[in-house]
Amino acid sequence: MELLEIELKNVFINYHARNMRYRHLAFSSKDFSVLEDAKHVIKKILPDYTIWDGNYPNEKAPPANCPRFDFIRQTFNSPLTGLIIFRPDYWMRHWSIQDKQAFWSALSMRHGGYNVVVIFAEDHEFHSQNNHYLLPHELPNTALNYWISSKIPLTR
Numbered sequence: 001m002e003l004l005e006i007e008l009k010n011v012f013i014n015y016h017a018r019n020m021r022y023r024h025l026a027f028s029s030k031d032f033s034v035l036e037d038a039k040h041v042i043k044k045i046l047p048d049y050t051i052w053d054g055n056y057p058n059e060k061a062p063p064a065n066c067p068r069f070d071f072i073r074q075t076f077n078s079p080l081t082g083l084i085i086f087r088p089d090y091w092m093r094h095w096s097i098q099d100k101q102a103f104w105s106a107l108s109m110r111h112g113g114y115n116v117v118v119i120f121a122e123d124h125e126f127h128s129q130n131n132h133y134l135l136p137h138e139l140p141n142t143a144l145n146y147w148i149s150s151k152i153p154l155t156r
Contacts, residue, residue, distance in 0.1 A: 005041045007139050011146050012045060021111045022149035026134055028122035034143045039086050039119055046117070049082035054090025066091055068099035072106050075116060082115045089120065100129040108133035108149040 008027075016023050027042070029035050043051060052061035062074050071091055075083065092100050107118060120126065122145065134147035 001037060001041060003141055004037060004139075004144070005045065007142060007144075008038070008041055009045055011139065015148055015152075016115050020152070022108065022151050024107045024110060024116040024118075024149065026107065026118040026120065026147035027139075028120050028126070028136075028145045028147065029143050030122050031143050032121065035086075035119055035121060038144055039084070042084060042117060042119065046082055046084065049084050049115075049117070050078075050080050051084045051086060054085075054087030057090065062091060064090060065094070068092075068095050068102055072103060075103075076106065076110050076113060080114050083117070085116065085118045087120065088118055097129060101131055101133075104130050104133045109151065 011025065014020075015025055027035075027038050029038070039051075039053075043049070050060055057064065062071050066074070075085070088103070092103065095103075107116060110116075130147075132150055135150050135152075136145045136147055139146050
């Protein structure tokens with residue numbers, strides 16, 4: 001867990017920096033236990049962030065049947081310090097492919113405001129939704145990938 005924390009802190013230092021225009025991040029793994037570990041470490045690193053947990057929904061999060069438009073509006077326009085969305089498939093499970101693509105596109109292209117971090121199970125369906133909005137990077141020494149906006153120049 002200490003190694004995971006060090007690696008995640010480095011990602012946040014690089015991509016949540018004030019000079020970065022596109023600062024929203026996503027983390028994925030095919031291993032659910034890795035996702036749980038990542039959630040706990042990210043909550044520790046970003047203690048002031050609000051968390052919407054698809055495994056344990058609460059009154060701070062939108063309802064399960066929230067339409068895409070409202071979910072995206074609440075994701076990016078709520079008065080928060082920052083937001084962690086864990087297991088977004090809880091909200092997206094009844095959305096069309098176009099609605100899912102709209103969410104990933106918004107995560108990639110929105111700038112300003114507070115930071116949004118999404119932690120999700122990587123699968124074939126996500127790759128069909130992503131449509132090159134977010135680019136993957138391996139998190140060293142872990143089974144976790146992090147995803148950054150395709151709008152960030154490759155010079156990093």
